Amino acid sequence: DTAVSQTPKYLVTQMGNDKSIKCEQNLGHDTMYWYKQDSKKFLKIMFSYNNKELIINETVPNRFSPKSPDKAHLNLHINSLELGDSAVYFCASSQDRLAGERAGELFFGEGSRLTVL
Amino acid sequence: SQQGEEDPQALSIQEGENATMNCSYKTSINNLQWYRQNSGRGLVHLILIRSNEREKHSGRLRVTLDTSKKSSSLLITASRAADTASYFCATGAAWTTDSWGKLQFGAGTQVVVTP
Numbered sequence: 001d002t003a004v005s006q007t008p009k010y011l012v013t014q015m016g017n018d019k020s021i022k023c024e025q026n027l028g029h030d031t032m033y034w035y036k037q038d039s040k041k042f043l044k045i046m047f048s049y050n051n052k053e054l055i056i057n058e059t060v061p062n063r064f065s066p067k068s069p070d071k072a073h074l075n076l077h078i079n080s081l082e083l084g085d086s087a088v089y090f091c092a093s094s095q096d097r098l099a100g101e102r103a104g105e106l107f108f109g110e111g112s113r114l115t116v117l
Numbered sequence: 118s119q120q121g122e123e124d125p126q127a128l129s130i131q132e133g134e135n136a137t138m139n140c141s142y143k144t145s146i147n148n149l150q151w152y153r154q155n156s157g158r159g160l161v162h163l164i165l166i167r168s169n170e171r172e173k174h175s176g177r178l179r180v181t182l183d184t185s186k187k188s189s190s191l192l193i194t195a196s197r198a199a200d201t202a203s204y205f206c207a208t209g210a211a212w213t214t215d216s217w218g219k220l221q222f223g224a225g226t227q228v229v230v231t232p
Binding site: 004031035040041042043044045048056090092094096104105106107108109110111 | 147148150152154157158159160161162165203205207209212216218219220221222224225
């Protein structure tokens with residue numbers, strides 16, 4: 001069973017298009033995240049949701065809109081795609097501080113590689 | 118801005134040797150974590166050390182944390198070809214309403230273990 005699954009794995013699209021990436025976790029975690037990994041492998045947090053509520057929004061352009069229909073799902077919609085949006089987008093989940101010893105340990109999906117032409 | 122910075126950026130060793138990589142960070146932390154990423158895959162959690170701990174072991178991994186120097190090290194003993202991957206340190210913030218345990222990653226150390 002895949003703990004954190006995201007689709008699609010690869011996405012190739014033209015500038016200006018709108019696209020979505022979906023993420024689901026079956027770990028029963030309270031918090032979910034989107035991270036962006038650039039071509040130099042630098043990982044930057046974009047958003048964090050706790051029990052469907054937005055907690056962290058890291059100065060991401062408002063073309064990026066996350067949506068959490070329930071605490072097991074966190075989707076990412078991107079409008080008007082730009083060349084600079086090309087990256088690998090990772091979904092992750094974690095238990096929060098109530099989890100004690102394992103609080104804050106992230107479980108990552110396999111990534112969605114977005115290429116904007 | 119980037120919180121953690123790993124050193125070296127790349128490391129090439131022979132199987133059986135030890136691999137050591139370091140991480141420095143800038144602000145106070147709740148915990149520090151190390152992750153491994155195989156090529157084309159997601160990150161996998163290796164070990165977490167809390168700010169009040171100095172050393173932790175897990176199998177062939179040994180992590181140290183020096184909060185006075187704002188630095189950590191990851192040692193992989195008796196390396197294997199399967200240890201070839203990128204290794205990232207990540208600093209965890211406190212569980213406040215603003216930061217909610219936010220993890221900030223460094224740029225990683227690429228480790229190549231040759232048989």
